[in-house]
Amino acid sequence: MSAVRAIVVANLLRQTRDRVGLFFMVVMPFVTIMFVGLAMGGAADARIPVAVVAADGDPTAAAVLRELSSSPALEVRRADSAEEVRADVRRGAVAAGLVIPQGSTRFDLVMTQTSGSGMAARSEIDVAVGKVSAVMEATRAAEKAGAGPELAAEHVRAAQAESAAVAVRDTGGDSGGPTGFAYTAPANLLLFTFINSMAVAAALVESRRIGMVRRTLAAPVREGTVLFGEALSRLVVAAAQALLIIVVSALMFGVSWGDPLGVTVVVALFCLVATGAAMLVGALVANPQQAPAIGPPLGIVLGMLGGCLWPKEVAGEALTTIGYLFPHSWAMDALLALTRPGSGLGTVWTEVAVLAGMAALALGIALIVFRRRALRVA
Structure with a gap:
């Protein structure tokens, strides 16, 4: 565990020295939540x-x-x-x-x-x-x-x-969904968690390029330990981004996220998906400049398909259907469903199961590809 901790700490220290990356992690999500949320109606109780x-x-x-x-x-x-x-x-x-x-x-x-x-x-x-x-x-x-x-x-x-005098009971059907900050906060959580995870894949490419991964393996450290440390580093960044958005949006914009257990499970699974995507990009691209050139645009496209930039009904049925091939749509549906009163983890078990499968697939492929390329200098 000391070797894993050393890898994680080294990667996080490198990330904190990236001022542009910190801006997009700490400032940009809340600027987007504020302006887009105001355009969509502001606070959830606003008329x-x-x-x-x-x-x-x-x-x-x-x-x-x-x-x-x-x-x-x-x-x-x-x-x-x-x-x-x-x-x-x-x-x-x-x-x-x-x-x-x-x-x-x-x-x-x-x-x-x-x-x-x-x-x-x-x-x-x-x-x-x-x-x-x-x-x-x-x-x-x-x-x-x-x-x-x-x-x-x-x-x-x-x-x-x-x-x-007739009482109408809400059975969990779609009643239009949340608007304003209640919509833009989960949307931007998914959008920026994925985009920033993909962007920090550049550090993984740089580690390969300068031979840092190969030198680490020259020490008495198992290959699996290095893989776990690199994956955990990306997972920590994704989780920190998601947690920051949850806490700040709740305090600044009054966003109610719903059932804590359900939100934790959904967000954790999406962070695992983002980690797998970042590891895969970091293993495949040849130089650090390619990672931010490929990752964020891909994240924006997937966010568009998943309803992270606008409500899905605006995109039309065809694009909405295509969006369900990717994790953003499932995670967005789950987070919005959890904001409804009385909803919990059992309400979104289908979305959770799909996200779990996607996370396992993304991480599995990423670790296999990275293992094969870890000993090579890009």
């Missing part, structure tokens, strides 16, 4: 601003406005024109806008498809419009059955009162 154009005196518009205003997730702002709504959406003053023409039942929704807060606002608007539509349809049905307008309205109000 999403929406603009509404509606004519005074229009009963349909008044009903929709009442439903929107009753939503705890929305902050409804009145606008004077459709052009004003579009301008507000473009500059980010509101997440979405709804234009209700006088006397019409066809509304215009204004939003940006790549906006997470816009998608959340659309979900709330759909619910509000659906409720109003249901009331209108029920009123028409009552009138067709022979009831007068006043009696039809009375029947609808009675039906609404009865339906309000």
Whole structure:
């Protein structure tokens, strides 16, 4: 264990001397979480601003406005024109806008498809419009059955009162998912843990290039000890990055990560995947400059496919399906699922099993390849 400790300490000391690497580990994740999180709605309990154009005196518009205003997730702002709504959406003053023409039942929704807060606002608007539509349809049905307008309205109000007493229990289905910091914190944990793990693979390449690994093996140290020490060094960096994001995002942005055991297992397995990827890159590339040139771009692409840069529904079904070939999608699904009340490790056992298989595969291949190349000077 003393040899393993010496290898880990030497690698970590080398990492602390890399100021650029420390910036991307310590500062950049939180800058990204803050700005992207604000763009997606900020704190988890923040109300999403929406603009509404509606004519005074229009009963349909008044009903929709009442439903929107009753939503705890929305902050409804009145606008004077459709052009004003579009301008507000473009500059980010509101997440979405709804234009209700006088006397019409066809509304215009204004939003940006790549906006997470816009998608959340659309979900709330759909619910509000659906409720109003249901009331209108029920009123028409009552009138067709022979009831007068006043009696039809009375029947609808009675039906609404009865339906309000029905309790709806959340069984864990997708209700739109978290937004704001609650989304960007786990997304950036996965993104930066993987990217920075791949970036520090350059140190492994440098160790091979200058013959440090070969000289270590010249000492009375087993080959497996060296492999374990190098892998543990990368795992410590990945775990430190993940732990830093979890702690700081909870303290600075009020992010609730959910069940501690579930989060620990998911994050640990993802760190093992990132470690295997870093070891593989460090074993395959020929010089230290190639590792940061290959690793971070690959990490960004996988993050895009896995929903770490934007919600998966924005990418479309085809890209989302492809994303499940890689660990980011499974880890992202697991971390988001764990934020739901009542969720625990048992809720994400499928994701955990897949991540465990991916971690074993990545580490197994990486150690085999590195073992074969460890005695060679790149």
